[in-house]
Amino acid sequence: DVKVTQSSRYLVKRTGEKVFLECVQDMDHENMFWYRQDPGLGLRLIYFSYDVKMKEKGDIPEGYSVSREKKERFSLILESASTNQTSMYLCASSLAGALQETQYFGPGTRLLVL
Amino acid sequence: DAKTTQPPSMDCAEGRAANLPCNHSTISGNEYVYWYRQIHSQGPQYIIHGLKNNETNEMASLIITEDRKSSTLILPHATLRDTAVYYCIVLNQGGKLIFGQGTELSVKP
Numbered sequence: 075d076v077k078v079t080q081s082s083r084y085l086v087k088r089t090g091e092k093v094f095l096e097c098v099q100d101m102d103h104e105n106m107f108w109y110r111q112d113p114g115l116g117l118r119l120i121y122f123s124y125d126v127k128m129k130e131k132g133d134i135p136e137g138y139s140v141s142r143e144k145k146e147r148f149s150l151i152l153e154s155a156s157t158n159q160t161s162m163y164l165c166a167s168s169l170a171g172a173l174q175e176t177q178y179f180g181p182g183t184r185l186l187v188l
Numbered sequence: 189d190a191k192t193t194q195p196p197s198m199d200c201a202e203g204r205a206a207n208l209p210c211n212h213s214t215i216s217g218n219e220y221v222y223w224y225r226q227i228h229s230q231g232p233q234y235i236i237h238g239l240k241n242n243e244t245n246e247m248a249s250l251i252i253t254e255d256r257k258s259s260t261l262i263l264p265h266a267t268l269r270d271t272a273v274y275y276c277i278v279l280n281q282g283g284k285l286i287f288g289q290g291t292e293l294s295v296k297p
Binding site: 078107109114116117119164166176177178179180181182 | 222232288
């Protein structure tokens, strides 16, 4: 079974702090994704990556950056956390190639920025 | 991008079939219909997908109308653990899953 793990289930940070959210998948998937989920807004794509060192902006990249130095690991970085970045963050991975591949999600990280 | 329309909520009795509808009238010929669900406080979980034909797996069945403008996800014998938000998604050319509001299914004893 595909396993996608995220470094923390719950995280509390202060405004202005630099925050790292890590995601690791164990199925050699080429594609990795970061979403945030907020009540009433559904899931929104922040960034995705089709390969090591490649990144593409999603629908709401402002205030975020990403890093993909290894195939299995995709990091989301909040350079200077703000209260409006309080959210549930979800990582996902999928195989490369066909656009209609199934995405496998991690358990999520609930981030609270005070 | 093809948009989907789902009822915001549905109830189902435990042990009965849950039929979750989805409208996607602007779907294009090469777009698939995907269904995911999200149990409270967990990440989304893939259920099933299809293009034109009906599909069945160990979790559910997917019925797609001949004109492909709508589909129905069927959970044949719903259990309490099937209580979740169910998302019907049509994949666009960019390959990005776009999650809407989904249908909140409550399975009741």
